[in-house]
Amino acid sequence: MATSSFRPDGSRIGVEAEKPSFSLDIATTGHDDLHSGGAPWPNRFPDLRQGSVDADQRCDVLVVGGGITGALLAHALVLRNLDVLLIDREPPGLGSTAASTAMLQWEIDSPLAELADLHGFEAAADTYRKSLCAVQGLKELVKSIALPCEFRQRNTLYLAAGEAGATELRNEHALRQRAGLPGEYLGHAGLLAHMGIDREAAILSPGSADVDPLCLAHGLLRRALSHGLRLRAGEALSYDGGARSVLVELAGGRCVEARHVVLATGYAMPDIIPAGNHSVVSSWAISTVPQVQGSLWKDECLIWEASESYHYLRTSRDGRIIIGGEDETVAAHAERDEAIPDKARLLQAALSDIWPRADTRIGTSWAGFFGQTADGLPLIGRVPGHPRILAAYGYGGNGITFSFMAAGLLASLISGAEQGWFSRFALDRATP
Numbered sequence: 001m002a003t004s005s006f007r008p009d010g011s012r013i014g015v016e017a018e019k020p021s022f023s024l025d026i027a028t029t030g031h032d033d034l035h036s037g038g039a040p041w042p043n044r045f046p047d048l049r050q051g052s053v054d055a056d057q058r059c060d061v062l063v064v065g066g067g068i069t070g071a072l073l074a075h076a077l078v079l080r081n082l083d084v085l086l087i088d089r090e091p092p093g094l095g096s097t098a099a100s101t102a103m104l105q106w107e108i109d110s111p112l113a114e115l116a117d118l119h120g121f122e123a124a125a126d127t128y129r130k131s132l133c134a135v136q137g138l139k140e141l142v143k144s145i146a147l148p149c150e151f152r153q154r155n156t157l158y159l160a161a162g163e164a165g166a167t168e169l170r171n172e173h174a175l176r177q178r179a180g181l182p183g184e185y186l187g188h189a190g191l192l193a194h195m196g197i198d199r200e201a202a203i204l205s206p207g208s209a210d211v212d213p214l215c216l217a218h219g220l221l222r223r224a225l226s227h228g229l230r231l232r233a234g235e236a237l238s239y240d241g242g243a244r245s246v247l248v249e250l251a252g253g254r255c256v257e258a259r260h261v262v263l264a265t266g267y268a269m270p271d272i273i274p275a276g277n278h279s280v281v282s283s284w285a286i287s288t289v290p291q292v293q294g295s296l297w298k299d300e301c302l303i304w305e306a307s308e309s310y311h312y313l314r315t316s317r318d319g320r321i322i323i324g325g326e327d328e329t330v331a332a333h334a335e336r337d338e339a340i341p342d343k344a345r346l347l348q349a350a351l352s353d354i355w356p357r358a359d360t361r362i363g364t365s366w367a368g369f370f371g372q373t374a375d376g377l378p379l380i381g382r383v384p385g386h387p388r389i390l391a392a393y394g395y396g397g398n399g400i401t402f403s404f405m406a407a408g409l410l411a412s413l414i415s416g417a418e419q420g421w422f423s424r425f426a427l428d429r430a431t432p
């Protein structure tokens with residue numbers, strides 16, 4: 001069955017695998033009891049893993065990783081009546097998913113103008129439209145299964161920043177209109193009058209959302225469990241692929257034989273994956289104390305900046321402001337965590353700049369890793385040379401939108417229906 005071995009040295013997979021992928025720092029400026037010691041999203045859930053893999057197993061699909069990607073995918077696969085085993089070496093949801101600010105945007109990290117330069121206008125416009133449909137699809141999924149995950153529909157405000165001024169935003173808006181995407185251009189006066197924000201220009205767009213990412217991931221996993229998912233503690237160490245199945249060796253000596261394996265391991269991808277188009281980045285975030293009633297911006301829309309290194313803002317249900325950004329290619333936990341207090345101060349300053357009425361006292365501050373690509377598109381598809389091993393990662397700031405897309409695409413692929421356009425996300429596509 002097994003014809004080739006990808007990890008002959010049996011070396012460990014992942015980036016500093018033994019440590020959690022996000023860290024919290026309860027800042028001394030305005031200690032907040034409600035969040036002290038907790039995650040940015042209160043982890044009120046039990047560990048959903050039903051023990052560990054204590055005997056060799058067989059399944060149709062082995063999903064490695066129980067963050068938002070693994071949860072959405074497992075849910076999609078069990079609904080197709082497949083026998084699915086999901087393993088995670090940590091309690092599910094506590095990877096990058098728990099660190100996410102969970103803004104569900106259809107706007108991609110790369111502006112449409114930039115994506116059109118790289119892939120051509122039609123392909124770029126189509127990708128943007130599919131992203132818009134993905135947020136809509138997630139909304140319908142949450143509604144259809146009545147998932148209590150604090151899902152809220154939101155507008156987004158894309159603000160002029162850095163090199164991207166009024167001219168660039170007007171051009172971007174015109175391209176979006178040509179692509180049939182919704183949104184309205186606001187010049188300085190309109191932005192100030194309509195939103196109370198003093199920037200050169202912005203694009204205000206409907207169709208996005210926000211959510212509690214842990215509630216979403218756990219809710220999906222619970223539902224998948226009720227449809228037959230097997231969810232176990234286990235760490236995948238090596239992958240041995242054959243023509244009909246893949247043999248996966250786990251820490252502790254057990255093996256899983258699966259017809260298909262999906263790597264949903266977030267930023268910690270094994271080295272059978274081509275590294276060329278992917279880098280691990282750190283992002284920092286703070287959540288403020290609850291704001292005075294009536295002091296938040298109009299409609300509490302999601303806000304993000306048009307600069308390459310941008311800040312992103314949302315509100316929480318209990319009236320806090322969450323702001324993230326200051327991203328850097330720091331892939332070492334210690335360095336990333338040491339920077340939390342300094343980054344938190346920078347985020348407070350950025351918040352004051354965008355919304356001077358904000359009470360910037362900090363409730364919680366944290367940092368996390370995520371993967372990004374040079375062209376802003378995710379990496380979803382077959383691992384080159386290993387047709388039965390699939391992966392989904394490198395989502396940039398659109399982790400949840402793209403993981404919803406990945407779940408649909410990979411579930412279809414496993415069921416034998418491949419969609420042509422999906423080659424835009426190929427793991428071995430040319431790096432721009």
Ligand SMILES: Cc1cc2nc3c(=O)[nH]c(=O)nc-3n(C[C@H](O)[C@H](O)[C@H](O)COP(=O)(O)OP(=O)(O)OC[C@H]3O[C@@H](n4cnc5c(N)ncnc54)[C@H](O)[C@@H]3O)c2cc1C
Nearest residue numbers: 065067068069095096097100101102103236266368399400
């Ligand atoms: C500060 C910050 C803010 C963000 N904000 C947003 C946002 O607003 N909107 C958005 O859409 N995205 C955002 N993101 C990105 C988003 O959080 C991620 O893209 C997304 O959570 C990735 O989910 P995942 O399931 O692929 O990975 P993860 O959540 O990291 O899950 C991977 C899982 O795999 C497990 N695992 C890894 N290796 C193995 C192994 N060998 N064996 C077994 N298990 C293994 C891990 O334990 C983990 O549970 C943000 C990220 C950060 C850090």
